[in-house]
Amino acid sequence: MSWTDERVETLKRMWNEGQSASQIAKELGGVTRNAVIGKVHRLGLSNRAGVAPTPQPTAKPAEAPATEAAAQPEPEATDQPEQEKAPIPMSQARRAIIPAGQPLPPQPSANEISPEALAKVSEVEKGAKKLSLMELTERTCKWPVGDPATDDFWFCGLPVQQGKPYCEAHVGVAFQPMSSRRDRRR
């Protein structure tokens, strides 16, 4: 693939939108994020919002203080490219039944989770890596699925959301904003 006018335009647009190089590369296809970054630099549109100065210890004599800044003659506006859609038919809501005693994530009652989150989880579970307990690492989602008493039990295993113990989808249901939880009388 080469940098056609069109592709360059997409690159510029996405870069200015704040998309990451990898995202752009993925969108364009046929190029790696390195290619995108390289192109970005060649185009001279590096800093998009203000990149911190890169203190380069390399022996690089200070060049003439460039006072030239790129220009944006394109008053582009109103751009709502794409939105994450979750057309999940929501087949059967899976319920992981975790017996007490396990240092595992609490399974929130399905009736308190947003349909969005549930759908997302369902979807994620389809592509889960289905790891066993011992296969879990610090960057694999530790969300349990299924009944530990049966063979139909595994851990999500998808890449975790930095820091958290679960993938994005499961983080979503794990950390509820504790909303309509007023059901205090029990």
Next chain:
DNA sequence: CCCTGATTCGC
């Protein structure tokens, strides 16, 4: 380990 952008340098 996952990711990010920045830079270098052979092609």
Next chain:
DNA sequence: GCGAATCAGG
């Protein structure tokens, strides 16, 4: 001009 390899950081 291109972009993989590498670097530096989160």
